[in-house]
Amino acid sequence: MAEPLVSIKHLYKSFYRDKIEIKVLKNINLEVNSGEFVGLIGPSGSGKTTLLNIISAIDTTTSGSIVVGGMEINTIKEKELGSWRNRNIGFIFQLYNLIPVLTAYENVELPLFLTNLSSKERREHVETALRVVGLEDRMDHYPRQLSGGEEQRVAIARAFVTDPKIILADEPTGDLDYQSAKEILHLMKTLNEKFNKTLIMVTHDPEAEKYASRRLRLLKGELIDGQL
């Protein structure tokens, strides 16, 4: 059995607002293996987004260990977190978070600027990614010229263009209509099964849950493992 891709042990996370402690995550223990499509389900305020933020090193732990891709995140120096994230994590947001002044092509190309790829190599990667999500003929369009579903697809392309170890999605279908949501989830399933990408998706949409191969429940900061 290969090493798990993500290994979290005794993770606690608290926020402090004006000296008042808010415990968001309590004693999280979790392992995710390579190639899994994990669905993280729970009501709002349960800490799903926070867990995702910690796995992607956007946020820090209060205590506990978290190993992603063989690397203990807490030991990565502040300066190197950005590069680490760039190489290892792909992120899909609920509100897409595309840069409005860049075209679809340029948005997907953005993370590649931090790598050593040449202009030609970047072009190859971007075009491939856009082809996978089915938007190669819209690459010169700006986000405002795309529908919500199309924007999210560009975001997905951006998420895996760097070939990251793991892709994290925070409520990817939260802002989409039924039809677009289905397309997005289908796309994510393809990424997982055809391209063997590891996905962790946070959602409270019962339809989206079904696409995940493994479902975890988060309630008031605690993990309730198992199928539902």
Next chain:
Amino acid sequence: MKYVRLIYKNILRNKRRTFLVFVSLSFALFLFVFLFTVLASMNMYFDIAKERHIIYAYSTKFDIKHHDFPQSYIPKIKEIPHVRDITPCIQMLNYFEKSTKVINTWGIDPENIEKFFEITRIVGTTWSKFAQERTAGLVGKKLMEEYGWKIGDTIILKSGLWVEIPFTIRGIVHGQGNMCNFVYLNLPYLQDLIGCQGRVSFVLIITDDSSFVPEISSKAEALFRNYPVEITSITQKSFLESIVNRIKVILIAFRLIGWIAIISTFLLVANCIALSIRERTIEIGVMRVLGFSRIKILALVLSESIMVALAGGMVGALLAYLLFAVHHIEIPATVPLVINSDIYLVFYALFISILIGFLGGIFPVINSVRMKPSDAIRNIG
């Protein structure tokens, strides 16, 4: 008054923005008051002239080294209709010890000199005592301070004509503008020293009304045509204008820059205020729902912007005012122009600040307040 806390809290909502608006306004109004103070000082020369309708009559050969206007002409000129009064003067430029600055020295007739010069008072002696002591001298306040002279000192000035001018300081002259920069001596004494008895540099003529000036000028010139010493005349106003003309360009530039600073600051501040109001559309809607009338909300929001603008403007304007009030600053030239602080400019500046605060906030707030409360809460628009 119950709203003061509310207004105060809102101002502090975004401290950084408020601070930057405050600072921008301070700078702009400091610059404005600074520049316009200099302008006002220069314009003051005009105001003096406008009031007094004074004419200089001098010989056609006149320049700073010649003193050949015959005093004997004076009685005849006095007979010209509408001439109220006339006084003879000698004016010369002297040096003191090693200083490179020239000292403007006047030989005057103390009897009616106050009608002609903007002297508010003299300290240490009286005009009649001064007239009785031949070698007495009166020195302007600013000149006294500059050289550190005291009443009772004997000063020796040097002139370019190899003549020494000794005198004893008996009093200090307080007056407007350049009056405080002169040395005043008795006319007969000065005439003896430079050897031009019976002659002066020029005479000052005061008339009842400025409309008589051209008439008096031409009559005076005609009186002595073809005499060995012919005379000509100009109004004090023209003379002072010519002095100000040296720096006309600067005057125009200052005025321009002053207004540019105000307008660009206004645009900036208006932008900031508009933004902060837009941010609070939801709140304004809530207040409407709670029952606050449009006018009340308008007043609250405008009070904020006006208060911040006023505070910033005050600081800047006062700093500029104090700069000139505390320090003696003058524009260097052979005849230096003294810059006086002007309190009216501070009030003017305050008014401008209030206007900026008002205009900057009025349009965005009217916009927000005009919305239906239901729309505002959902932040539509």
Next chain:
Amino acid sequence: MAIPLKYNIRSLLNRRISTALIVLGISLVVMIFISMMAMAQSMRRAIVQTGCEDNVIIKNKSTCSYEYGLLPEGILNIVKYLPGIKKNSQGIPLVSPELYNRKFIKFGTEEKVIWIRIRGITPLAYEVYPQVKMISGRKPMRGEIIIGKEVPVKFGKEFLLGETIRVGRQEHTIAGIFESGGSIYEGEIWMDREDMKLDFDMKGISLITVKLESSSLKDSFIQGVNHNPRLPMADAISEIEYYASLAGTSTFVLVMCMIITVLMSLGAIFGGMNIMYMTIAARIRELGTLRALGYKPFHILTSLIIESLIIALCGGIIGSILSIGVNGYSLELFEVAFSITITPAVMLSGLIVSLFIGFLGGLLPGRSATRMNIVEALRHV
């Protein structure tokens, strides 16, 4: 290059009004800066450049300016035979005795008062001041005058050859117009010294300018004159030093320029900072996304500073172009008549000022953007 430049440029174009405001503001600051610096510099150059390396001025010891003192005629015969003086092709020592006067005259129907400077010369003057060249007409004969090219500016009218002006007692015909490489002679009226003696009733010599065989003899010559027992009232000074000492008023103008520029720049910096903070607040989610993608705080800082610099540079370039309008403008300031020349150095300093404003205006906002919490940034609406 991490964050691509097109992101900055397009973000700027996205918020046209804010961008246009700052660009306008900075262009105004730069335009004013360049215009005033060029004016101060041109004025200073006009005064300072009046001096020749190998010329020495001899004047009355008791005054600082040759305007006020006179030397006796007899001095000429002593000075002519001093060692070290250059001789012309006819073997005549290049010694130029001159009369100098500054006075005001009435001019025109509206009784404008203007200050003019008149120099009474001998033909040797043209050899002592080789930079003086006729641009129209010819050198004057007895009874005639020549005027410097900035003189019409004072009078506010163009003069034709053959026209007459009355400066002293007599009317004189204008025989020619001269230029002298931007020095102060261009604001003067030159006439024959003997004519001037009669016209202005002046006896004596204002100054003597001698041309030395070589500039290395300057110091020994000056020493010789100052310690010569036969020249007790004479003071020798190198021409360059003399005019440099008169440049005091231009220093004032320069100081004013700096003060105004500093104030306006500070205003622009605060204004720019304000707007920068606002745009960052509007783009906080974008910037958070960039961080999430792996861009480092440093990348964001440099990107924002570059954005600020781009705006500033645009403003600087526009301001420079606008300031070209004053190039060549002739004016008179503190009685120095000169035309404004904008040197490349001044233009460049204008651009540097704009970059400085841009850098500082972007620095603090940029730094605050880098210190943001990624999580909160992404959550921002």
